[in-house]
Amino acid sequence: MQERYRTVAHEGVHEIEINKSRFICALAPAATEQEAQEFVQRVRAEHATATHNCFAYVIGADGAVQKAGDDGEPGGTAGVPMLQMLLRRDVRYVVAVVTRYYGGIKLGAGGLIRAYGGVVGEALDTLGTVVRQRFRLVTVVVDHQRAGKLENDLRATGRAVREVRYAEAVSIEVGLPESDLDAFRSWLADATAGTATLELGGEAYGEG
Numbered sequence: 001m002q003e004r005y006r007t008v009a010h011e012g013v014h015e016i017e018i019n020k021s022r023f024i025c026a027l028a029p030a031a032t033e034q035e036a037q038e039f040v041q042r043v044r045a046e047h048a049t050a051t052h053n054c055f056a057y058v059i060g061a062d063g064a065v066q067k068a069g070d071d072g073e074p075g076g077t078a079g080v081p082m083l084q085m086l087l088r089r090d091v092r093y094v095v096a097v098v099t100r101y102y103g104g105i106k107l108g109a110g111g112l113i114r115a116y117g118g119v120v121g122e123a124l125d126t127l128g129t130v131v132r133q134r135f136r137l138v139t140v141v142v143d144h145q146r147a148g149k150l151e152n153d154l155r156a157t158g159r160a161v162r163e164v165r166y167a168e169a170v171s172i173e174v175g176l177p178e179s180d181l182d183a184f185r186s187w188l189a190d191a192t193a194g195t196a197t198l199e200l201g202g203e204a205y206g207e208g
Contacts, residue, residue, distance in 0.1 A: 004133045005061040005092040005205070014123035018115050020103025025123040027096050033059050033067075036095035040069075043097040051102040054116060056082035057095035061134075061205070063087065073100075073116075077109050081117035089124050096120050135160065135175030137201035138184070142170055146192050153191055159184075160206050175206045 011028040026043045030036035036057035044053045052071045056079050059065035066087070068079030082096050098116050107115060142150055147170035154161050160175035176184055188196050 004131055006090050006129050006131050007093045008091060008124065009128040009130045012123070012127040014119065014126045016115075016119050016122065017103075018111070019105040019107060021105070021107065021115070022099075022101040022103070023115050023119045024099040024101075025096060025119040026099070027094065027120075027123045027127055029093055030057060030059060030095040031093060033057070033065050036067075039095045040097055043099065047099040050099045052078065052100040053097055054078035054082060054100070055095065055097045056080075056086055056120070058083070058086050058092050061092050063092055073112060074109055077112035078116045081113045082120045085117045085120040085124075089121065089129070091124065091129055096123070132205040133177065135204055135206050136178050136181060137162070137204055138174050138176055138181075139199040139201060140172045140174060140188060140196050141199065142172070142192055142196040144170055146195065147172070150191060150196070157187075162206075173201070175204060 007029050008027050011026075013024060013026050015022060015024045017023070024047070028039050030039060036059060040053075040055045047053055052073050054069060054071045054073060056068040057066070066083060068083040070076070070078040078098065082098060086094055086096060098119055140150070151161060151164060151172055154172065154174060161172060162175055163173040165171040185198060188198060
């Protein structure tokens with residue numbers, strides 16, 4: 001797994017007008033290729049009367065899955081420049097759909113490439129991006145007496161508390177950078193006088 005990746009902060013829309021044609025870019029984070037395809041279908045349904053609904057998406061922190069579609073625009077003038085913009089900006093797990101309402105003036109191949117790539121770039125600037133860091137999930141099991149203070153201490157030291165479960169004991173799930181594990185073990189032993197146990201879980205991404 002990659003240590004970190006950048007993605008779009010949240011779903012949103014950005015619109016520009018060029019020579020009377022409207023270019024509306026809808027961007028969204030997508031965890032899987034299926035999510036990306038569902039977003040493309042949703043935007044196409046919303047803009048069923050549009051001249052074109054072109055798309056591009058990049059799935060995987062390493063950019064393993066890359067797809068683009070021109071939806072009737074001349075080959076390579078829409079989906080590919082959109083995809084290139086996503087890759088140039090180094091964003092992953094992201095889907096972009098650019099809806100075009102034709103305004104009666106042809107833009108030519110160069111104009112289309114600039115328009116489709118440009119509106120995606122502007123949309124990324126407008127919506128913003130976030131970096132997600134790879135974490136090892138660990139579960140701290142501690143008695144009820146110490147749980148409240150420990151949870152506060154975890155948050156105060158900037159650690160990513162993901163879930164707290166109350167049973168006979170209290171389980172607190174935390175996301176840690178792999179390199180922080182040894183230091184965390186020592187910190188936890190000090191903070192709980194050695195009474196807490198630590199269980200290692202899988203890996204996940206969170207905002208870093």
